[in-house]
Amino acid sequence: MDYDKILSRRAVALKPSGIRRFFDIAAEMDDVISLGVGEPDFKTPWSIRRAGIESLERGHTWYTANSGLAPLKKEIAGYLRRRFTLEYDAKTEVLVTVGGSEAIDLAIRTLVNPGDEVLVVEPSFVCYTPITALTDGVPVPIATKPEDGFRLTPEALRAAITPKTKLLVLPFPNNPTGGIMRREHLEAVAEVLRGTDIMVLSDEIYAELTYGGERHVSFAEIDGMKERxxxxxxxxxxxxxTGWRLGYAVGPAPVIAQMTKVHQFAIMCAPTTSQYAAVEALKNCDGDIEEMRDSYDMRRRLLVDGLNRMGLRCFEPEGAFYVFPSIRETGMASGEFCEKLLAAEHVAVIPGDAFGESGEGFVRISYSYSVNHLLEALKRIERFLKTL
Known part of the structure; x- marks a missing residue:
């Protein structure tokens, strides 16, 4: 069989994830401190695990409705009302998915036609551009800069818009930079979009992880933006x-209806056990969020201070659980730095260019790991820098 002729050209053209490449290398080495994967080191709170266990004991092992359990959709709508003053109809404007990643895929496939341009704010999570390419859409990166707080500026957005622009991906709080968009920044972006038919995919998976006293503001909260x-x-x-694989999308009913249709054919429904567990999470676990956020905040300050002290200039992240220090003063490209650090000191971090070309010259380090791991990693990174 000539698989070069058989395989989809679009699939073959996709580059493998730069995150997973380093994770896989590190997994085969001994004594490695891996700070590469964005996964909390906390166990799922016990009450959530208990709810999942109880659902199994009661025999709740069948398919749910395609769009999700009705009680869960109701709780999602209630959560958004409670935390962000957003009103969504649980029956028609909420879709439960297999992780946030499926929700992103469904949104892009539902909204993007061949040739449509999708504006992707970068550096950002690795999936937006490949999914756009698989739909025959055209990814258009918009680079952000540390001097702007890695925020999308209205000037950069305005310069990127063309008659073919269909969708803006707004990934804040941001992975990998930790940058956030405050209300005034979102209002400036909204002003550019008014009078256009450009839709917005607002990836708010880190909405609960912001620091410094200011809570996350959803783009849908901005006047006139909810409908798009x-x-x-x-x-x-x-x-x-992370392992429960559960996410959701909310939006205008006509869009959610089409996303649900694709979801019906591709997935059927999200995991039943996970959905019952998520009902408990939304009902009773706001306090667990606060405890985890406080711990991340402490680790954030520890890592930023340590990196700046050793000479790796580090923008102070205000969201998510990543730092994005510059390694330009080493004279190495991001990939070379990460490979040499891994070989010399067995510390795995992710090259910034895995998150778009504008990430070159930076590396992503996750602080969703224990303090002991972070302290040991800082010691090894500093020792590595002294050899350069």
């Missing part, structure tokens, strides 16, 4: 539920 916004969120980061 699909919000993606989930349970992996804020509730330490």
């Amino acid at each position: 916004t699909v919000i993606v969120n989930g349970f992996s980061k804020s509730y330490a539920m």
